[in-house]
Amino acid sequence: LRLFLVKNPPNAPPCIKGWIPWFGAAFEFGQAPLHFIAQARARYGPVFTVLVAGKRLTFVTDHEDFQAFFMSKDVNFEQAVQEPVQNTASISKESFFKFHAASIALIKGKLTPGNTALLANHLCEEFNNHLENWGSKGSGCLNNLLRNVMYPAVMSNLLGKCNSPNGPAAIQEFVKRFSTYDDGFEYGSQLPAMFLKEWSSSKKWLLSLLESMIIRAVDIPSNESRSETLLQYLVTIIADKFQPNYGLLMLWASLANAIPITFWALAFILSNPAIYKSAMVQISSVLKDRDKKNTRVSLDDLQEIPYVKWCIMEAIRLRAPGAVTRRVVRPFKLQNYIIPSGDLLMLSPFWAHREPRYFTDPEDFKPERWEKADLRKNGFLEGFVAFGGGKNQCPGRWYAIMELHLFVALILYKFEFTLLDQVPEPSLLHLVGTQQPDRPCTVEYSHR
């Protein structure tokens, strides 16, 4: 790592720039930002600043400082994400500061553990319907197979049946557009649209899709729908022309992190015979004689299948988001440093979960470590920060955990899988969101 320190405000943490002056740290940072964080920490200590493309990113890597990161009034979430939100969803600054807090309060209120439970039966039906389209046997890239089932099912559940892509061609088109948007999300959040043509056109396509979804959602007489959807609630909060734009952000947040985690959870389970066996013992004993086509799985059933939930939590731990961020709005004291206003503060859940003081054998997939967490009472393990923290903690976390627990139990009950490739590595290219696999992973499946 050829880096050098640069001039810095007094008492600020060490500030690093790359060895090629005109690239700055962006060079190495852009190649594999996750590796870069670990190397810089080893060399410069637990708090350091990286100068990338004129921006100061200050990393906070000690668990002891996480409470301050999440709770301090000297740092702010909205100030950190406003610009990326403007670039990725074209929401004006004024609209964002006016409606962001209310829209998040709404999502949080609609996705409490209790309200999430009301969505579970319908979600299970949707998963069944889409999984049945796989036929009795076949093969394919696991990530694609999952996207084709989970995207439309979750959209039907959160945005309404009329707003879920209908039929194989529509699903395929949506998966293609959404994947392009998601893959470029991080670069799109930083760069002007003219550098990212394909990405911009997917974004436009998605925005016009959301526009027509909102028209449909508003048109449905309330007695025709199961109950109001999250999208219908959201449009009542946003009183300006950016309704589809907030809709797109919500859609992205609900699909982008959870579905790669399903991939990892299944890949870890299937590649590990002892773990696969333990999961199947619980699944089969609880679901034993259920219909294999339209398999009903209730939340009470899931309570009796805790091992699968541990697998989900362990997959989230190991493939957690590369970074969460806050803006320093007043000089922020941390350890012996004063971090200047304007810095972007970064905390990496991915690396935090590799701290052996909190997670022994941190690189190993060990579902049993979750036995200690009080998951029934919605407690996590100490040191687990995959959903962020403080008042901006992920409002979709209870939904995500229910969705993944339900899906993995269901798919393993209905189908038998064989992995034809080795489990991929995480790509380490992205800081935003959970990790993506670095190559395809082919599986063969047959309906039980």
Ligand code: HEM
């Ligand atoms: C395993 C799956 C998921 C992970 C790991 C995850 C993680 C996160 C993280 C780290 C944040 C930022 C928190 C912070 O800065 O403190 C976040 C924000 C958010 N998440 Fe999730 N999330 C997941 C699933 C979901 C789902 C399923 C939904 C919706 C149904 C959702 C909706 C949101 C929203 C709307 C925000 C923005 C909050 C704000 O603007 O204040 N997430 N998520």
